[in-house]
Amino acid sequence: xxxxxxxxxxxxxxxxxxxxxxxxxxxxxxxxxxxxxxxxxxxxxxxxxxxxxxxxxxxxxxxxxxxxxxxxxxxxxxxxxxxxxxxxxxxxxxxxxxxxxxxxxxxxxxxxxxxxxxxxxxxxxxxxxxxxxxxxxxxxxxxxxxxxxxxxxxxxxxxxxxxxxxxxxxxxxxxxxxxxxxxxxxxxxxxxxxxxxxxxxxxxxxxxxxxxxxxxxxxxxxxxxxxxxxxxxxxxxxxxxxxxxxxxxxxxxxxxxxxxxxxxxxxxxxxxxxxxxxxxxxxxxxxx
Numbered sequence: 001x002x003x004x005x006x007x008x009x010x011x012x013x014x015x016x017x018x019x020x021x022x023x024x025x026x027x028x029x030x031x032x033x034x035x036x037x038x039x040x041x042x043x044x045x046x047x048x049x050x051x052x053x054x055x056x057x058x059x060x061x062x063x064x065x066x067x068x069x070x071x072x073x074x075x076x077x078x079x080x081x082x083x084x085x086x087x088x089x090x091x092x093x094x095x096x097x098x099x100x101x102x103x104x105x106x107x108x109x110x111x112x113x114x115x116x117x118x119x120x121x122x123x124x125x126x127x128x129x130x131x132x133x134x135x136x137x138x139x140x141x142x143x144x145x146x147x148x149x150x151x152x153x154x155x156x157x158x159x160x161x162x163x164x165x166x167x168x169x170x171x172x173x174x175x176x177x178x179x180x181x182x183x184x185x186x187x188x189x190x191x192x193x194x195x196x197x198x199x200x201x202x203x204x205x206x207x208x209x210x211x212x213x214x215x216x217x218x219x220x221x222x223x224x225x226x227x228x229x230x231x232x233x234x235x236x237x238x239x240x241x242x243x244x245x246x247x248x249x250x251x252x253x254x255x256x257x258x259x260x261x262x263x264x265x266x267x268x269x270x271x272x273x274x275x276x277x278x279x280x281x282x283x284x285x286x287x288x
Contacts, residue, residue, distance in 0.1 A: 003020050003069075004018070004061075005019075006094050021059050021062075029055050030124075031057050031097040032057065034108075036061055038066040039067040039208060046277045062196075063084060063111070065204075071198050080218040081219040101123070101125040101126070103284065104129070113230075114223050117230065125234070125288040126233070126234045127287065128235070128250075132245045135222075144248040146244055157174060165194045169194065172187060234260035234287075237263045237283070261287075263279070
C-alpha cells in the first residue's frame with residue numbers, strides 16, 4: 001500500500017490531499033479505479049486480483065477521513081461530495097493515467113456518479129455497486145428507503161469499545177449478519193480496517209468502519225436529473241437481498257442511465273460475496 005498526493009482537491013484542506021492507494025496488476029494496463037466505501041477494503045481482494053488477471057491495472061483507494069488518506073475532523077468535514085469526486089479525477093492524473101474505468105460501491109457509488117458527471121473526459125466506463133442515485137438521507141418518493149426492521153436492529157446494538165480491536169470486529173460481524181452479508185468476512189475486514197485507522201477516537205473509527213462522515217457532507221446539488229447525460233458504458237451491480245439500499249435503487253440507476261446494464265446478484269446483500277466475484281469481474285472486464 002502507498003499514498004498519493006492529489007494536490008489542493010478540496011475546500012479548506014490547506015496543503016493538499018493525500019489518498020491511500022493499493023495497486024494490483026501491470027501498471028501498463030488499462031486503469032480501473034475503485035472508490036472506497038469509505039475504505040479501499042470494501043472492495044474484495046479476490047475481485048481486485050481477478051480484474052488484474054484480466055490485464056487491468058487495478059487501484060483501490062481510501063476516501064478522505066479513512067484508512068491512509070487525509071484525516072481531519074470527521075464530525076465537521078471541510079469538503080463536500082463534489083470534492084471527493086474531484087479527488088477521483090485528480091488521482092487518475094496523479095497515477096499517470098489518461099482515462100480510467102471508475103467503480104464505486106455503496107456511498108462510494110455516489111462519489112463515482114458525481115465524478116463521471118463532473119469530469120466526463122477522465123473516465124471511460126463506470127461500474128456502480130449497491131448504491132443509489134440520491135445522497136444520504138430521505139430518498140426520492142419513487143425510491144425504496146432502508147428496510148425499517150433492519151435499520152432498527154442495526155441501531156439497537158450497543159456500540160463497542162472502539163479501542164478494542166476484537167470488539168469492533170465482532171460489532172461488524174453482527175451488523176453483517178443483520179444485513180445479510182457474511183459475518184466471517186465482515187469480522188476479518190473490520191479488523192483490517194481497524195489496523196489502518198489512524199487512532200481509536202470514536203468519530204474516527206465511525207468514519208472508517210461505518211462511513212458516518214457521509215451524514216455530515218454537503219451533497220448538493222442533486223445529480224439524479226443529470227444521469228441521462230452520462231456518455232460512457234455503465235454497469236450497475238446490485239444484490240437481490242440488499243436491505244440497506246434495496247434493489248429498486250439499482251433498477252432506477254440502470255433505467256435512467258442510457259444503455260446501462262443491470263446485473264442482479266441473486267445471493268448478495270450489500271457486499272460482493274466470494275461466490276459472485278467471478279461474475280462481477282467478468283462483467284466489469286467486458287465493460288472496458
